[in-house]
Amino acid sequence: MTARTTLSRGSEAGPAPADPEQAWQPYQPGDGRPWNLALAAHLLRRAGFGASHARLQQAFAAGPQRTIDVLLRPEADAAAFDRAFDEHEAAAADAGGEHALRGWWLRRMLETPHPLQEKTTLFWLGHVAADGSRAGSARLLQEHVRLLRSQALGDTRILLASLLRDPATLLGHGAEQSHRSRPNERLARHLLENVTLGPGAFSQEDVQEAARALTGGFVRDGRYAFVAREHDAGVKRILGRQGSFAGDDLIDVLLEQPATAERLAQKLCRWLIADEDEPERALIAPLAAAFAHEHDFGKLVETVLRSNLFFSARAYRRKVKSPIEYALGLVIALEGVVSTTELAKDLAALGQELFRPPAAKGWAGGRRWIDEATLARRHNLAADLLRGAGRYGDRLDPHQVARRHGCEREDSAARFLVDLLLQGDRDLDAGALLQAVHGTSGGPAAAARALARALARFPEYQLA
């Protein structure tokens, strides 16, 4: 089975179902909405960071639901991989600091057998939006990400409660001390406004009372310490509930609120389905209801990924790739591993510096990823990655990748690259493209690099 015979236009993804129940029903390929490589690539971009040719073919052969099964529960030993990388990251954080840690996390994203877990960890990093510059220790940031990863697809109650005892979260929000006599409102406000309920769903009194529930929490020498005498054990009234609430109770109260489930479901839809469309409340309602019952974020993610809506035109190429998706997608497709410390610097210049969210709301994302300056920088990054020398060396070789998959001739190699990177979403004559770049000296390898660079500049490639 070749790419040509199985590729179809992404625009052939079915129309968006109008009925919310129908929207979240599992997608079943059929005559009107066939499963093809374009949709397989769509799934692997959203649920991970892109895919190699072999992975695409594997997903196509397995079908959508089986592929999602593997994305949720990988067959490879993800636990062993995580243990090895935890060790690398901890050592790098101790030895090289935050920059080395970024390099290792990007490397993990490139090589993980569980890309959905890593992608969702990235979601939570932006959602929690702790300012890494205040943590003072790369090791705390590594522990922070480890915590996010542990429950990224798990129980949101456990995750939120754990974050209240996570030094990087407390330091990152200026909440390293909260005295009974002077409750620190910063984390409480952030929790209500950005992590759970959302603006307008709470009052200033709720913030003050939530802050009282969080008193007694301190960060000392990089460790969380609960000082009982500094905790306000009195009765608090938060969002209409009353009790001697502490941190864990506060999380329960917040998760009981329909607004929390609705907000998380909405944000996840923007993360997985489309940037700009604000999902209608009716559409979100079934998701929110299911989440409010179990607080199982993994199930929420699973429902969205399996849905008709996810495989519809409303989702296909309807997200602007984040800088990480843009760069890692190219590296993964071309089956290479590059310097991730260099990549981390370039991603920071593109607006996505890991551990440095620009605001308490995290990265705005969507169209705001791209302006004239960052678009030029994206092109420069693709050029640098594919130069075959310089900072990224010759770690990416599109010509060799094409040959490895049986495309020896220059025209078939060009067709291969067009399909690999754009999945037929643009009518391109690969031969003509190749001709256009063939003026470059250096033979077929250089021509393939030039073609890959050109493809990475297309608007379709900027979209996930």
Next chain:
Amino acid sequence: MKLRDVLFLASLLLLCPRPAGAQEEVRAPAASWIPEDAVFALEILRPAPLLEMLCGEKATALVTSLPAYRRNEETKEFQDFLGLVKLLEADLETDWRSALARLTSGGFSFALCPGGAALLIVDGSDADMLQSLHGVLLGIARAEAEKQGKAERVSSSEHAGVTCWTFDDKGAHALIGTRLVLASSQEALRAALELQAGDAGASLATVPAFQAARLAALQDAAACLYLDLARLGRAPRVQRALEENRRNPLAALLLSGMAEALRQSSWLAGALRIEQDALVLEATLNEIERDPQGPAAFALPAAPGDGALPHLALPRRVAAISLYRDLARFYAAKDDLFPERTSELIFFENMMGIFFTGRELTGEVLAQARPAMRLVVAEQEYDLAIGTPLVQLPAFAAVLELDEPEEFAEVIEEAWQKALGLINFTRGQQALPGLIIDRVTHGDTRMTVAYFSSAGAEDRARLHQRFNFRPALALRGDHLILSSSEGLARDILDALDQDARQAPLAGADTLIELDGGQLASLLEANHATLVRQNMIEKGHTMEEAEAEVSTFIALARLVDRLELCAGSLQGATRFRAAARLNVEAPAR
């Protein structure tokens, strides 16, 4: 240039199959073929001992044991290269090492001219074989081109009565008797040929500076080098580098003596000699008077017999630097040396005013230090009761001599404790653990030591980097020791006890010594960290990273010792660099 092209050019060097002498001919010196505007020239006068050191059996065994070599020897390119070497060995009826030795029996010269033109002149000894082998190699190149369906890769033209060859239009070469001339471009080759034909202007051999430089080089040198500093100094990039060195106070303090001498000289002559297992390079600058009032005068020994002190003999020493620098004089000239950094220096001076309780920095503090100072870097030994840091940093220390140690002892002690207090305050603001100040004795010397508490450390085999630091201050006689670790301070005190006061090396202003074996040991202790760093910095797999790091460590071990001495020695400004190689070092 592709590997195949490199192989072709490299193969051209293996062209002398018969013993020298059979067809010896009188040749003009290579320098008379080099244009007079050459900026750099290197002449290998006696290649045999050099080749024996770098390509002999021991060196070859070492190189082939390197992990990087072992990784690459299975690659197709490397196998192609070995195949070509074997083919040539069969054709020459000798092994490559013998062939190389015969090829270079007459020496060779390399020159760089403005604009990047490069010229390599190799003197062999058998013109017939040179021609026939050249023919074989051209045949291979043509066959390869035909196989690839490409046009002719080799072309030739006549110039000054000589056939000039080009390969893929890259570089050019010509054979004249037993001499092979390789150039980076056809133009560069033509210029050389015109010089040999007497059709062009003057050659490098006629340049007075070059002649003087040759004379300055020792007669027994295996190789001589010449650098036209006057021309080089006009290059914008060089000017920028020298200016940057001038603007950075620390770089100026360390390098100003050498940089100023280079800036004022018009040429540099170097002589490379082989002394047992050491490659020794002695460089001499043309005679210049170092200005005793000039900006670099702080590095000029004040009286005959003054100079940098010999290094201290210390265990686990990685590097040692001994300097002759008059700190007070250096700082007094700050406004002239760094006019654009006045505000930063005022800030620095204000800070020093806090530490030294309002004393005037130049006259009351820096003037206490005699010009001879020593810096050392050493691998650390860790107290197992405390633990070992995951990243093992070397300890470093400065050893100064004070004019009035008794009067100054408490002043420096107070400044030291204030500095520790400031560090602790700053760390405390970040809720980070601070240093605990203690007083200990070593022999009859009291030291102030500061340490981080390791109580509660979870894994004593992977302590935080801060445990590399245990800063210490000690005063012994007129010696002041400021060390990043207590252990190194104690070692220095022992070394001072054991070494009788040694006479300075008259005229020397800079002595540097690097111990390759100890550096390798330090790198080895951080092997896992270096591998991890290599993986993310280069995108390597763990195996690739292991090979690269191990190769680097093996190369460090190869340099048994590196020594540099600079100053006004034997009546001229000289640099002496010696690399003692450890070709017996096993690669991991």
